[in-house]
Amino acid sequence: MLRNYLKTAFRNLARQKGTTLINVSxxxxxxxxxxxxxxxxxHLSSFDNYHTNKDRIYRVVSNSDGNNGKSYTPGVPSVLPDAFRNDFPEAEEVTFTSYRSGAMITIPQRNDVPKKYNEEAGVVFAQPNFFKIFDRxxxxxxxxxxxxxxxxxxxxLxxxxxxxxxxxxxxxxxKYDTMEYKITGIMEDHPNxxxxxxxxxxSYITIKKASEANGWGSIWSDEHCYILLKEGEHASAIQSRIPAFVQKYYGDDNxxxxxxExxxxQDLHFNNQYETYTYxxxxKETLVALSIIAAFLIVTACINFINLTTAEAIKRSKEVGIRKSLGSTRAQLIAQFLGETTAITVVAxxxxxxxxxxxxxxLNTFLELQLAxxxxxxxxxxxxxxxVTSVVALLSGLYPAFVISGYRPALALKNQIGNKNSSGYSLRRGLVVFQFVISQFLIIGTIVLVSxxxxxxxxxxxxxxxAVVLVxxxxxxxxTFKKxxxxxxxxxxxxxxxxxxxxxxLSSTPPSSGSVSGTRFTFEGEEQKDRKRAQVKLIDGNYINLYDLKLIAGSGLEDLDTARGFLVNEQLLKTSQIENPQDIIGRKIRMWGKTLPVVGVVKNFHTVSLRSPIEPTIMLNDLEEYETLSLKVNPAQFQNVINEVKTKWEAAYPEHIFDYQFLDEHIREFYEGEERMSIMLTVFTSIAIFIGCLGLFGLATFMANQKTKEIGIRKVMGASVESIVVLFSKEFVKLIVLGFVIAAPLAWYIMNQYLNDFEYKITIGVEIFGIALGITLSIAVLTVGYKSLKAAILNPVKALRYE
Known part of the structure; x- marks a missing residue:
């Protein structure tokens, strides 16, 4: 019997080549x-899950008041670890890491030119007990x-x-920077x-004294403190004593x-309030969204299978009638049809x-990952x-198997299985609506992301x-006094x-950068409690002209090595409640141990990504902090310029490796994650639409099979091909519009939640929903139109003889 079932299954799959191909696809x-x-x-859920003591490892992070609410950073003062170790005996180990992203490494050679390497992964200054906390x-x-x-x-290694x-x-x-380091150990490569x-x-001890010179008042986001709790201890016991710890070391000047905190x-990779060393x-909301999309794509594929299989079921009614007449039970028929479904699923x-x-x-190249x-x-x-194989086989095959095996032998043998006798037509329409809820939700989400x-x-x-190059x-x-x-x-x-x-x-950074310096300042005459937060940019006298920053009051900075005045932006005036830009010119600001007058005001410009609001910004001269040479170049002469600059740069810094980047590329890096996500979502949405169209094709096939005689009669009575196509399409337009009515508010709510992460964002307008509905209707009408047209142009004589 099993052999007979297998033969029958493969014969049926081979006979219905088109349906089989669509199902498998x-x-x-x-x-x-x-x-x-x-x-x-x-992969994204597995970050740092491999550490033996992962449940006892915590990172100490910093929170403080900012100009726009709370400010969060993973960095801590470099003096904190020693204090933490003394004040909290619940911690078995306390370690500190000071990271430098991007590093120039030199390998000295006895009788040759040193080897030079640009390590984008950078270096980290660490303490030996790092290896007592983390598995490496x-x-x-x-x-x-x-x-x-x-x-x-x-x-x-x-x-x-x-x-x-x-x-x-x-x-x-x-050799890193100007110092040489002796290798004392070889460790395994870190996992991805x-x-x-x-x-x-x-070794952190190399820079410990210099790093701790700024005391409790300095926090750098790439200096992290990690602790390992003793067995049986709870983080809440430490957290409850943090306020007293802060009071002890900051006093009343906080x-x-x-x-x-x-x-x-296990929260590090999922909390975007704080950065990590991978930046x-x-x-977790993103992981949930990706998981739901994955489930939806499988479900839509299963819906297609159901629709196509039941649409073709009428053609097998005689087979069912004969088998039942010869004694086959319903259970045996269900097993046969489930076997066919399982075979298709395994092949798929x-x-x-x-x-x-x-x-x-x-994909690995695109995402810079190593998925395998x-x-x-x-x-x-x-x-x-x-x-997935088991679930898909059951989801796709169970319902069609029950429908087909349930045909009554007498009706089946007389070819009297029709729309009224074949159950589940409403369910099939409901499944298509569900498919297009998913498809239109993804279309709206993709349009919002791309917009x-x-x-x-x-x-x-x-x-x-x-046309700005960063070197x-x-x-x-x-x-020096000698210019x-x-x-x-x-x-x-x-x-x-x-x-x-x-x-x-020359400057510390370009106007918009992922590397931001910050401080607190007061106007002369104000008390410490009046201090406000500001970002700081170190610039020379050419900076304003090169970047075309708009001066609205006073003058720019002189081209000096050290500061004699401050340049501020409009947001600093707003934060300080100063309405007229002229009123701040000449007022003195205290910052970084300097008390200097404001010499000019520039229009606001974005210093970080558009996720964050524009912050008060102070600019001043400081040769010691310049790290970037910005060049405004003529694009037509770019290659010659780069070659000449490289020659002169290498003459000035022969021990280093020349590199450069365009400013617009530098800014585009802020949104690499969103760019990749939008491309991936576009691909998955396209696939979801394609699968959804297969579902429509299945329902259109079912309707065409059911209404063959009706179409023939209509044509004999004078109906045109166009009117028959419209008659078919109206049914599907209703289903698509119903799906849209469900998908639109859901997409509007979820995408607005996503946009709330950005300070500067688009508004989800009516046009976005109009485009989404238009795309869906166009694709669906083309899909249905093919089957409708094929049914409409059939010779009415053949249609009326259709069995």
């Missing part, structure tokens, strides 16, 4: 997308002793091979699912209400695995494959960003006269 696409999303969500296997050397003394380093061509490099020297991506660790390690977080799963493998080779199908070691992957990205690209930022200044300099003695000043003057260079400027 829909399921393959749905499973492929859900599998890719499963791998992505699994030491391959050669002693982890707990390797960073005990000044000028010691532990490097990863991959860096050891990269720098020296071998694994055992104990005793070798690496960690927010502690360290490949080169230097006007910004600085405080600290304990953040669980990337994945809010195998094809999906192959398609996923091909897709990952492109690890069949030998990934138990969750096998659970997904087996679970927001276009808004980012087109919004005026308050400064010139086109790093790798060596910090001290101001020409500065290397960076000399370089600026040399490149400013090159053909194609219109202007050159």
């Amino acid at each position: 829909g399921l393959t696409l749905g499973i492929t997308c859900s599998l890719i999303l499963f791998l992505l969500v699994k 296997k030491m391959l050669i050397g002693n982890a707990t002793k390797g960073l005990d003394d000044p000028n010691e380093a532990i490097i990863s 991959s860096l050891a091979k990269k720098y020296f061509g071998r694994e055992d490099v104990i005793g070798e020297i690496v 699912n960690t927010d502690l991506p360290f490949s080169l660790m230097l 006007f910004s209400h600085q405080t600290f 304990l953040q669980p390690l 990337s977080t994945s809010p 799963m195998l094809l999906a695995l192959g398609l996923t493998q091909i897709t990952l080779s492109f 199908l690890n069949f030998s070691s990934d138990g969750l992957l096998w659970a997904f494959i087996i679970g 927001q990205m276009n808004y980012f690209k087109k919004k005026e930022l308050g400064f010139r960003k086109d 790093p200044i790798p060596v910090v300099e001290k101001p 020409g003695a500065s290397k960076m000043r000399t370089l600026r003057e040399e490149v400013s006269v090159l053909p194609g260079v219109e202007l050159a400027s």
Whole structure:
């Protein structure tokens, strides 16, 4: 009997080539997308889960009052760890990390030019007890002793091979900045699912004294403190004593209400209030959204299967009647039809695995990840494959199997199975509505995301960003009284006269940057309690002209090495409740131990991404802090300019590696996550629409099969092809509009929640919903139109003879 079932199943699948192909295609696409999303969500959910003591590890983070509510940073004062260790005995270990993103590493050579490497991953200054808290296997050397003394380093296995061509490099020297470090240990490479991506660790004791010189008043976002609680201790016991800890070290001068909180390690990658060393977080809402999309794509594929199978079911009514007449039970028929469904699902799963493998080779490059199908070691992957295959086979096949096996033999043999006899037509329409709720929700979400990205690209930022090249200044300099003695000043003057260079400027950062300095200031005569927060930019005299910042009062800064006055933005006036820009000119501001007059006011410009509001900003001269050479270039002469600049830059800094970046590219990096998400959502939405159209095709096929004679009669009575196509299409337009009515308010609410993360954003207007509905109707009408037209142009004689 089993052999007979298998023969029958394969014969039926081969006979209905079109339906089988559509079913396999829909399921393959749905499973492929859900599998890719499963791998992505699994990866994002696994960050730092591998640490043995993960439930006892916490990061100390900082909160304080800002100009626009609370200000959050993962950084802490560098003096905090020692104080924390003394005041909280509940902590078994307390460690401190000071990270430097982007690093120039030099490997000295005895009789040759030193090897130079630009390490984008940077370096971290760490304490030896880091390895007592976090799991990082030491391959050669002693982890707990390797960073005990000044000028010691532990490097990863991959860096050891990269720098020296071998694994055992104990005793070798690496040079960072101006100091040399002796390698004392080789550690395994960090996994790609960690927010502690360290490949080169230097002993913190080397810089401890200099780092702690600023005391409790200095916080840098890349200096983190981690603790390991003792067994049985609770974070709440420490958190309740934090206020007393803050009072002890800040006293009554804590006007910004600085405080600290304990953040669980397992919250690091999901909390976007605080950054991590990967500069990337994945809010849990995002993971939930991706999981729901994955589930929806599988469900829509299953709906197609149901619609197409039941639409073709009438053609098998005689088979069912004969089998039942010969004694087949309903259970046997259900088993046969479920077997056919399972065969299609297994084929679709195998094809999906192959398609996923091909897709990952492109997707990993796009997302900068290392997702993979690890069949030998990934138990969750096998659970997904087996679970999805079983669920899809049941979801797709159970209902059609019950419908088809339920045909009454007498009616089936007489070809009297019709619309009234075939159950589930309303359910099929409901399933199509559900498909288009999903599709239109995704379309609206995609349009909002793409519109927001276009808004980012087109919004005026308050400064010139086109044709500006950023070149790093790798060596910090001290101001001198002799103007020409500065290397960076000399370089600026040399490149400013090159053909194609219109202007050159030195600064800490460009106007909009991911690296932001901040401080608190007061006007002369105000008390400490009146201090306000401001961002700080260190600039030279050419900065305002190069970036075309608009001066609305006073003058720009002189081209000096040290500050003699401050330049401020409009937002600082607003925060200080000063209405007339002229009223602030000459008023003195106290900041960073300086008391200097305000010499000018510029129009507001965006200093960070458009997620955040414009902050009060103070600009001043400070040669010691210049890290960027900005060049306004003529695009037509760009390549010649870069070659000339490289030659002069390398002459000034021969020990370093030349690099550059366009300002507009630098700004675009702020929104890389959103850009990637919008592209992925566009792809998944397109696939969801395609799968949804297969569902419409299934329902149109069902209607065409049911109404063949009706169409023939209508044509004999004089109905035109156009009127018949319209008659068909009206039914589907109703279903699509119903789906839209459900999807639109849901999408409006959820996408508004998403946009609330941005200070500057689009408004979700009626046109977005109009575009979404228009896209859906156009695609659906084209899909249905094909089947409608095919039915409408059928010879009425053949239609009236249709059995």
